[in-house]
Amino acid sequence: MDCSEEILNLLRDNARISIEDISAMTKKTPDEVKAIIQKLENDGVIMKYAAIVNPEKDAGEKEKVRAEIEIQVAPEREHGFDGIADRIYRFPQVKSLYLMSGGYDLKVIIEGETLQEVALFVARKLSTLEGVRSTKTHFILKTYKENDIVYVEQSSDSREGVTA
The missing domain is CATH 1.10.10 (Arc Repressor Mutant, subunit A)
Structure with a gap:
């Protein structure tokens, strides 16, 4: 190394x-x-330094609604998926955007203040973009682990095991 x-x-x-x-x-x-x-x-290898905050313990983050959205798109001539991806990641609600293999093309993680705000974003902004064929929204209910960080507290059982 x-x-x-x-x-x-x-x-x-x-x-x-x-x-x-x-x-x-x-x-x-x-x-x-x-x-x-x-x-x-x-060289752009290190892009940013950031604190990793447990969303369950940060009152402001705890109230936010996060969703994962699967998007099927029609690739654009000469731009492929990059053109539509560029339009999507510019929305401030979009926290992450990935090109995927499999049953859909793009995976988007978005954040909003309420379920309705997220739903309206998908209905009025994402699904109306030229080239978007379909969307499927999954609301994130709880984060257990993300980017190698475990967010749930491990409870330790100090009792001794019993063997027969």
Whole structure:
């Protein structure tokens, strides 16, 4: 594994890790680490640093409604799926957008304040876009794990097991 990949893995695990700690772990000087991170940022490899917040414990997030929408589209000549994807990901409600294989073409994760707001977004914005053939909406009821982060608290049973 090259040093850039090692630094990326450290930052993926903890974006707040200090340059000095990275330097000690990679056996590079702090200036070398800074230069590698700067290059990764300039090249668009590192796009953003963000906090991961448990939606179940954040009152503002807990009230929001999230939905996964499967979309079948007609690809555009010379643009394929990219043209319609570009129009979809520009909506502020869209949190994620993926090109998929299988029974549908695009998967969208959206967020709204109410069920009705999400439903109206799908009915008035998404389904009316030129090239959209059909949509199927699934409301997200609870998040257990996302991006390797487990959101449910693990309860530990301190009782001893009984064997016969």
